[in-house]
Amino acid sequence: MVKINLEATAVESREQRLGTVVYWGGDAKELVEQSGYSKCGKGKRGGEGCRLCEAKGPFTQGSVCSEQMVECQAGNVREAVLIQHSPIGCGVSQSFYNNIYRVGLASRNLPVENLKMSCTNLTEGDMVFGGLEKLRLTIEDVYERHKPKAIFIGTSCATGIIGDDVDSVTAEYTEKLGIPVIPLHCEGFRSKHWSTGFDATQHGILRQIVTKDPVKKQEDLVNVINLWGSDVFGPMFKNLNLRVNYVVDMATVDELAQMSEAAATVSFCNTLGSYLAEGLEQAFGVPQVRAPQPYGISGTDAWLRDLARLTHREELAEKFIASEHERIAPEVEELKRKLSGLQGFVSTGSAYAHGLITVLRELGITVNGSLVFHHDPIYDSEDPSQDSLAYLVENYGNVEDFTVSIRQPFQFYTLLQKHRPDFILIRHNGLAPVAARLGIPAAPLGDEHIAIGYQGLINMGNVILEIVKRKKFCVDLSKHVGTPYTKWWTDQKDPNILAKNPDIIWEGVK
Amino acid sequence: MTKQPSMKSESISRPRYGCAIGALHSAVAIPKVVPILDCGPGCGDKQFVSLAFYNGYQGGGYGGGATPPSINTTEKEVVFGGNDRLRELIQGSLKVIEADLFVVTTGCVSDIVGDDVQSVVGEFQRRNDPVVYAETGGFRGNNFIGHELIVRSIVDQFLGDYDGEKEKGLVNVWTELPFHNTFWRGDLGEIKRILEGIGLKVNILFGHGSAGISEWRTIPKAQFNIVLHTWLGIRTAEHLQKKYGQPFIHVPVIPIGPIQTERFLTEVGEFAGLDKSKVRSFIDKENEAYYKYMEDFTDFFSEYWWGIPSRFAIVTDSAYALAITKYLVNQFGLIPVTAIATENPPDEYCERIREEFRSVDCDVSVDVQFIEDGHVVDQTIRSAPQPPAIIFGTTWDRDVAKDLGAGIVEVSFPASYEVVLSRSYVGYRGALSLLEKIFTVTISKSA
Structure with missing residues (x-):
């Protein structure tokens, strides 16, 4: 097992730790095999399995960066402040993360407020002379204003290149202010996939916020690594006499600190939770649930049983599982009847997509294709029980057209033309508008918890029944509004043609 | 950046503008023009989700949103330079994306490591491919600055020289910053309508009323330019x-309502040498329509039992702040208690802007403050001697509005609680929409 290194201030990127790729095309079974995770006994980080070939072509559309994931996690911690050490352009997305913070707070019945972030606002002179003095003054300003319990400092492409020694300033102010001032190294160019930003935030929290050697343990507390989703885990855990500790978004600094006192850690998505869960286990002895993700009936069963094992609540869990099976069965049957014949397509983050496809298939919906934004050949635990793609393929069958593409609408266009699904499930922006132009409605899963657990089946079924009706809007739109792609591209059948034959772009050029 | 007395740093919380590369939206705003982003993986997304999504949910349209080609800089380009990657991306874009013009906008990485973007783009320009570039690294300034850099790059690299005839009555209009101003689409439509009303042929240049590149090609032929903004567009x-x-004629007050719009049209009409009676007859017709609605509105405004609030604070870019303040003060007698301009205008224009606010009306003078940091904005609104009953601002100002019991009218980026399609707040028709919005908000507070 590779040790999580909490000595270094910067987290190792996903591609370094897990062999992450962001472009790949084939079928899911093939990807499972090539990943060599739970298969072929190669399941080691940095091992043979981590050498997936990446299908990157010369044409790419805009993506998302690690710093944004730092904003959406560290920037959404209550009683803390995130400083973006950057020119103002990195700061502009505060408006976006403020919106989801406000919506999230409201959905959890917490007081709605603006998030607390500041951008050091570096300008031309700072690129020459360095921005550390501005960083110092900004730390003093935000401390004066908010008296936060922790200050996160997110770096940027600009500060990474000019080489600002952020670590020395954070050390200086941790000492001076008596609160954790935490460097989060998240330069956008440093990693090809934005989820390194999750890891950067979680690394900083593990290093400087989580209580070391806690004097007490809370045997009924479970860390739930999530985003802004509604309180789905709380009511579920009540049946097991467990309490939730939601992290990282909207948690207070104290709630982050008490993670080491918890009995176990779970997550709604291995992509998000991999690093923090493993870090808590390795460095603080808090075990993580090692089971399939809690999607669909069998996944949820296994997940609950492992949680029960870790928290010694097997009896309660079996009772809950049995009663839930009985409760949802008639409704799920009814939904299956209504959803029969539908074809869906899933385009979300990686492990989340694996979970959603199981939910769709349990509802009897056909899923022949998926576009995920990246692929981690292995997760930090290296435990085969967390190989979510293998779990999907082995228990629910292959996904014939499984494309890894870092949110590339032009490739998505080709995939949709090929599959013509009745609806798509999405989370990140940029793809649903393409589908709409082709007459295909999308369900945006802003509340990431909607598909979780037993109730998730019912929730998703009902969401899909509503969404497919919106086909009317999309079909009407498709008659009047086109896409910005050339005829040459729209004639292509293979979304990865440019990766396979990059010189094709120069054809006809003298 | 004007440092505020209550803070040590020049930091900005709750930003009310993007960086220079945010002006990629100025390219998107021209029909069938697509930006190519020579920047990090998140730069385009950050600007899009902020300026074009959580700001009235304006959407990416044809070539915006997640569509723009982007090199998504990695360590490789930082260490070895990004020229080769940019070259293949431009060529790939020509192959995959249907556009009349591509505008390469650079980000911090490219500008700091010193990529030779000019020479790469030059290769395509020599092949007569429609590609221009602008250096818009975020440290160079905000999206207002970036806007003029992009406009200039199109003029210099794409339109080029012109010494032919001028077309009398053809005008180029440089006004609100597309996308940043939440209502720009509707506003530009109304500005074009009223200018056409007095007999001009209008290059509105951005938005659904523009013919795109064919229209831009006629820029050099125009009789004159109209700068309708406190300062943006003067450099252009x-x-x-x-x-x-x-x-060019510079009119700092974007007209809202009949008094200001009449001033604007009369001034432009004289500058253009238009037939006065034709200008007059358009104004008369518009006035008549406007005041019919005012007759209807009078019942509400004069005898709504529970009172119509008077004191307002306004916090937005200087042009919209001035435009709305003028209308509400001059035509309704509302009382401005705080005015804050948030877009960091270049120093050379600040005194002129102050003067415009000082002379809002013969009996009303406003001391406008230039503030960019959200925390200081908040403190400033709270410290007004009399609290405002209405705040014209952004989503950021909802918390202070709630605390003060004021109504919030989101008129500026970020307006995350507004869905805006064609709504306009300027000219004759926009004024009516603005009134509807203001008073719907204020009376909705009662229940």
Whole structure:
């Protein structure tokens, strides 16, 4: 097992730790095999399995960066402040993360407020002379204003290149202010996939916020690594006499600190939770649930049983599982009847997509294709029980057209033309508008918890029944509004043609 | 950046603008023009989700949103330079994306490591491919600055020189910053309508009323330029004056309502040498329509039992702040208690802007403050001697509005609680929409 290194201030990127790729095309079974995770006994980080070939072509559309994931996690911690050490352009997305913070707070019945972030606002002179003095003054300003319990400092492409020694300033102010001032190294160019930003935030929290050697343990507390989703885990855990500790978004600094006192850690998505869960286990002895993700009936069963094992609540869990099976069965049957014949397509983050496809298939919906934004050949635990793609393929069958593409609408266009699904499930922006132009409605899963657990089946079924009706809007739109792609591209059948034959772009050029 | 007395740093919380590369939206705003982003993986997304999504949910349209080609800089380009990657991306874009013009906008990485973007783009320009570039690294300034850099790059690299005839009555209009101003689409439509109403042929240049590149190609032929903004566009107009010998007229007040719109149209009409009676007859017709609605509105405004609030604070860019303040003060007698301009205008324009606010009306003078940091904005609104009953601002100002019991009218980026399609707040028709919005908000507070 590779040790999580909490000595270094910067987290190792996903591609370094897990062999992450962001472009790949084939079928899911093939990807499972090539990943060599739970298969072929190669399941080691940095091992043979981590050498997936990446299908990157010369044409790419805009993506998302690690710093944004730092904003959406560290920037959404209550009683803390995130400083973006950057020119103002990195700061502009505060408006976006403020919106989801406000919506999230409201959905959890917490007081709605603006998030607390500041951008050091570096300008031309700072690129020459360095921005550390501005960083110092900004730390003093935000401390004066908010008296936060922790200050996160997110770096940027600009500060990474000019080489600002952020670590020395954070050390200086941790000492001076008596609160954790935490460097989060998240330069956008440093990693090809934005989820390194999750890891950067979680690394900083593990290093400087989580209580070391806690004097007490809370045997009924479970860390739930999530985003802004509604309180789905709380009511579920009540049946097991467990309490939730939601992290990282909207948690207070104290709630982050008490993670080491918890009995176990779970997550709604291995992509998000991999690093923090493993870090808590390795460095603080808090075990993580090692089971399939809690999607669909069998996944949820296994997940609950492992949680029960870790928290010694097997009896309660079996009772809950049995009663839930009985409760949802008639409704799920009814939904299956209504959803029969539908074809869906899933385009979300990686492990989340694996979970959603199981939910769709349990509802009897056909899923022949998926576009995920990246692929981690292995997760930090290296435990085969967390190989979510293998779990999907082995228990629910292959996904014939499984494309890894870092949110590339032009490739998505080709995939949709090929599959013509009745609806798509999405989370990140940029793809649903393409589908709409082709007459295909999308369900945006802003509340990431909607598909979780037993109730998730019912929730998703009902969401899909509503969404497919919106086909009317999309079909009407498709008659009047086109896409910005050339005829040459729209004639292509293979979304990865440019990766396979990059010189094709120069054809006809003298 | 004007440092505020209550803070040590020049930091900005709750930003009310993007960086220079945010002006990629100025390219998107021209029909069938697509930006190519020579920047990090998140730069385009950050600007899009902020300026074009959580700001009235304006959407990416044809070539915006997640569509723009982007090199998504990795360590490789940082260490070895990004020229090769940019070259293949431009060529790939020509192959995959249907556009009349591509505008390469650079980000911090490219500008710091010193990529030779000019020479890469030059290769395509020599092949007559429609590609221009602008250096818009975020540290160079905000999206207002970036806007003029992009406009200039299109003028200099794509339109080029022109010494032909001028077309009398053809005007280029440089006004609100597309996308940043939440209502720009509707506003530009109304500005075009009223200028056409007095007999001009209008190059509105951005938005659904623009013909796109074919319209841009006629920029050099225009009789003159209109800068309808407190300052944005002056540099462009000065450049066009030098380049094409075009005069320009600068009108700092974007007109809202009949009094200001009449002033604007009369002034422009005189500058253009239009037939006065034709201008007059359009104004009369518009006035008549407007005041019919005012007759209806009078019942509400004069005898709504529970009172109509008077005191307002306004916090937005200087042009919209001035425009709305003028209308509400001059035509309704509302009382401005705080006015804050948030877009960091270049120093040389600040005194002129202050003067415009000082002379809002013969009996009303406003001391406008230039503030960019959200925390200081908040403190400033709270410290007004009399609290405002209405705040014209952004989503950021909802918390202070709630605390003060004021109504919030989101008129500026970020307006995350507004869905805006064609709504306009300017001219004759926009004024009516603005009134509807303001008073719907204020009376909704009662229940």
